[in-house]
Amino acid sequence: MIKFKEFKEVCDKSIEMIEAAGLLLTPEDKKNITAADFGLSRLKKEGVQILTLFQTDRIAGKILVLLPNQTEPEHWHPTVGNDPGKEEVIRAISGNLRFYIPGKNTMKEGFIVDGKQDCYTMRNEIVMKPGAQLILPAGTKHWFQAGEEGAVMYSFSTTVTDLNDQFTDPKIVRETIIEEPSSNTH
Amino acid sequence: MIKFKEFKEVCDKSIEMIEAAGLLLTPEDKKNITAADFGLSRLKKEGVQILTLFQTDRIAGKILVLLPNQTEPEHWHPTVGNDPGKEEVIRAISGNLRFYIPGKNTMKEGFIVDGKQDCYTMRNEIVMKPGAQLILPAGTKHWFQAGEEGAVMYSFSTTVTDLNDQFTDPKIVRETIIEEPSSNTH
Numbered sequence: 602m603i604k605f606k607e608f609k610e611v612c613d614k615s616i617e618m619i620e621a622a623g624l625l626l627t628p629e630d631k632k633n634i635t636a637a638d639f640g641l642s643r644l645k646k647e648g649v650q651i652l653t654l655f656q657t658d659r660i661a662g663k664i665l666v667l668l669p670n671q672t673e674p675e676h677w678h679p680t681v682g683n684d685p686g687k688e689e690v691i692r693a694i695s696g697n698l699r700f701y702i703p704g705k706n707t708m709k710e711g712f713i714v715d716g717k718q719d720c721y722t723m724r725n726e727i728v729m730k731p732g733a734q735l736i737l738p739a740g741t742k743h744w745f746q747a748g749e750e751g752a753v754m755y756s757f758s759t760t761v762t763d764l765n766d767q768f769t770d771p772k773i774v775r776e777t778i779i780e781e782p783s784s785n786t787h
Numbered sequence: 788m789i790k791f792k793e794f795k796e797v798c799d800k801s802i803e804m805i806e807a808a809g810l811l812l813t814p815e816d817k818k819n820i821t822a823a824d825f826g827l828s829r830l831k832k833e834g835v836q837i838l839t840l841f842q843t844d845r846i847a848g849k850i851l852v853l854l855p856n857q858t859e860p861e862h863w864h865p866t867v868g869n870d871p872g873k874e875e876v877i878r879a880i881s882g883n884l885r886f887y888i889p890g891k892n893t894m895k896e897g898f899i900v901d902g903k904q905d906c907y908t909m910r911n912e913i914v915m916k917p918g919a920q921l922i923l924p925a926g927t928k929h930w931f932q933a934g935e936e937g938a939v940m941y942s943f944s945t946t947v948t949d950l951n952d953q954f955t956d957p958k959i960v961r962e963t964i965i966e967e968p969s970s971n972t973h
Binding site: 624627654655662688732733734758759 | 811812840843845846848874876878880917919920944945
């Protein structure tokens, strides 16, 4: 669960980071930002901000933002019915970004979230400078993390099937609940 | 056919326009720019510059550039085998851009290429300011044109099937032939 105040703060900060990176957002685009805490209720440590640019039945384009030292939990996009699973292309825009994918342990710049060794099992580190791209075929286990500056990136993909995403951390639920402002007065 | 000198001039100018729009290109990206004259040999009037960011078997991301008053000929992306046809999302980045799609004739800002009334049959005009997006479902007939400033835009799509594109102008061939520098000495 995310308190509305934190949700708004994090979304506003993310829009600021996107604009500082030189991307043009329309007022419509800005309304499409959201944050995901994966049900862990510690958004700034494990979470991500997502601004959907477009999403059809076949393709989607999003801007993803990580705050400084924020980590998106390890997950993969499985086969769903006739769909072989979501394929995703990441393009780094600004900040410092590390991706972790299958392969040899080359972890150097990043860190494992405290006490969560079993939830972050991919250790092949890809440091992505602005302009770097990474293709994640369907089914590829991955997680990613920002350094001290945070990170802004594009995510382009085939059909979005978010609610079918699989996570390594058994505590995760994909749906994010935002506590409304009125609840804050209790 | 495009002479190499013109090809290089147009590609260099297009990279300049992309960078002036605030987009970051890596040296690798810049190598991926090309120009298409659709076999008409009048690139600056009818043609487009294309910088492919990524292209997999399932999705593609490109930056398209139109020089001032350059027009991309009318075409559509047909069904190819099991593929229902390429779906494309355009996002305007800079300059002034007009798209023409099926619907009522609302043409006002743009122009029909001289003597080519029969080759530009869609007249429903969508003026796209920076940040505007347009979804073109598979099979949608379309053409587009820049105004005095030229235009830079993203094109995100499902599987690219360019060589299967269908054009209204019967003189068009999709393959572009670039005349090598050595030929210029004749």
